[in-house]
Amino acid sequence: MQIGELAAASGVSAKMIRHYESIGLLPRPARRDSGYRDYGPADLHRVKFVRRAKDLGFSVEQMRELLRLWADRSRTSAEVKSLALAHVADLEHRAEALAEVAGALRTLAEACHGDDRPDCPIIHELERR
Amino acid sequence: MQIGELAAASGVSAKMIRHYESIGLLPRPARRDSGYRDYGPADLHRVKFVRRAKDLGFSVEQMRELLRLWADRSRTSAEVKSLALAHVADLEHRAEALAEVAGALRTLAEACHGDDRPDCPIIHELERR
DNA sequence: CTGCACCTTCCCATCATGGGAAGGTCAAGC
DNA sequence: GCTTGACCTTCCCATGATGGGAAGGTGCAG
Numbered sequence: 041m042q043i044g045e046l047a048a049a050s051g052v053s054a055k056m057i058r059h060y061e062s063i064g065l066l067p068r069p070a071r072r073d074s075g076y077r078d079y080g081p082a083d084l085h086r087v088k089f090v091r092r093a094k095d096l097g098f099s100v101e102q103m104r105e106l107l108r109l110w111a112d113r114s115r116t117s118a119e120v121k122s123l124a125l126a127h128v129a130d131l132e133h134r135a136e137a138l139a140e141v142a143g144a145l146r147t148l149a150e151a152c153h154g155d156d157r158p159d160c161p162i163i164h165e166l167e168r169r
Numbered sequence: 170m171q172i173g174e175l176a177a178a179s180g181v182s183a184k185m186i187r188h189y190e191s192i193g194l195l196p197r198p199a200r201r202d203s204g205y206r207d208y209g210p211a212d213l214h215r216v217k218f219v220r221r222a223k224d225l226g227f228s229v230e231q232m233r234e235l236l237r238l239w240a241d242r243s244r245t246s247a248e249v250k251s252l253a254l255a256h257v258a259d260l261e262h263r264a265e266a267l268a269e270v271a272g273a274l275r276t277l278a279e280a281c282h283g284d285d286r287p288d289c290p291i292i293h294e295l296e297r298r
Numbered sequence: 299c300t301g302c303a304c305c306t307t308c309c310c311a312t313c314a315t316g317g318g319a320a321g322g323t324c325a326a327g328c
Numbered sequence: 329g330c331t332t333g334a335c336c337t338t339c340c341c342a343t344g345a346t347g348g349g350a351a352g353g354t355g356c357a358g
Contacts, residue, residue, distance in 0.1 A: 044335065054336090055316060074323050076336055085298065092295045097270045100313075110292055121283035124274055124291050131271035138264035141226045146257045154250035162253050163239050166221045169214065173304065183305090184347065203354050205305055229344075 046079045050087040052094075057087060065090065065104055097131055170208045179216040181223075186216060194219065194233055226260050 047054040060066040066086065070078045089110065093103045105123060109115050151161045176183040189195040195215065199207045218239065222232045234252060238244050280290045 042336070053315080056314080058338095059315080072323095074336075075338095076323075085296065088298075089295050092297070094314095095270075096274050096295075097267070106292075106295065110296060113287060115287060116285045117281050117287060117289035118283045118285065120289045120291050121278050121281040124278040124281070128271050128275045128278060131267050131274065135264050135267035135271055138226070138260050138267065141224075142257050142260035142264055145225050145253055145260070149250050149253040149257060152246050152250040152253070154247045156245045156247065158242060158244060158246060160246035160249045162249050163235075166218050166225075166235065167214065167239060168221070169217075171305075182346080185345080187307095188346080201354095203305075204307095205354075223345095 041079045041084070043077050043079070046084060046087060049084055050091055052087050052091050060087075060090065060100075063100065065100060065107070096127075098127060102127060170213070172206050172208070175208045175213060175216060178213055179220055181216055181220050189216075189219065189229075192229065194229060194236070225256075227256060231256060 041049075043054045043057055046052075047057060050057075052060075057066065061068060066083070069083060072078050086107070089107070090103055093106050098106060102123065106120075109120050109123070145162075148162045148165055170178075172183045172186055175181075176186060179186075181189075186195065190197060195212070198212060201207050215236070218236070219232055222235050227235060231252065235249075238249050238252070274291075277291045277294055
């Protein structure tokens with residue numbers, strides 16, 4: 041299968057597949073005489089794995105580690121769980137930070153009458169001395 | 170005041186102050202004979218405004234708009250409120266997306282016994298065919 | 299006069315992603 | 329066989345916000 045098909049089947053763009061290859065996240069595939077990359081089912085399996093990890097918000101470095109853990113038959117589930125939980129904590133922290141900022145700004149905006157007058161508590165807060 | 174002092178007083182790094190100047194978010198300040206940037210109290214006021222907007226999660230382009238609204242005495246509070254609420258919606262959306270992903274991964278991780286055995290539902294989910 | 303803290307500009311890096319150019323390959327249709 | 333269009337290749341550049349660091353100038357205190 042060539043890269044376009046792999047991209048369509050995996051949900052990862054051809055651009056990103058090449059990129060992942062260049063940083064060593066994906067192995068260099070066989071090439072046809074034309075130079076075209078030639079992938080097999082195992083490649084699709086791996087790229088799908090990467091896509092699901094990406095959808096769960098893992099960074100490239102974390103994906104690298106997950107792939108390593110995936111390949112390592114002797115690793116314990118505790119290792120995987122620990123990586124996942126650390127990532128969950130990070131995600132939750134970021135979500136909370138965003139929600140906090142959103143809440144603060146919403147409070148400010150709600151105090152703004154939002155009419156034709158220029159006076160506005162949002163601007164007022166921003167320009168506080 | 171020179172840039173280091175402005176940075177310390179505003180909480181925005183000197184690096185970023187120069188950057189904001191280069192993209193036109195901050196005006197080009199006066200220069201001393203030495204070439205050093207020379208700032209006054211009005212500059213500090215403006216940089217603080219920018220920092221508060223940044224802390225509220227506004228992007229550079231949104232800050233540009235906020236600065237315009239700040240300077241425009243004839244703009245209505247409705248204009249400001251509308252920009253703020255659009256941003257709040259965006260922040261809330263991103264926070265929710267992160268929280269959702271975190272929740273999904275937490276559920277997976279909680280299903281993992283996390284012991285010495287290799288079997289792991291997290292990996293299992295990632296490698297789903 | 300030396301040393302140190304500060305300043306200047308310029309280039310490069312991050313992270314994940316895409317755009318686009320210049321050029322090669324392949325299969326289908328005439 | 330030749331054209332056309334879809335696909336592929338590599339390479340460079342861009343994003344947004346931020347920082348690192350180099351090479352060199354300035355200013356002040358000892």
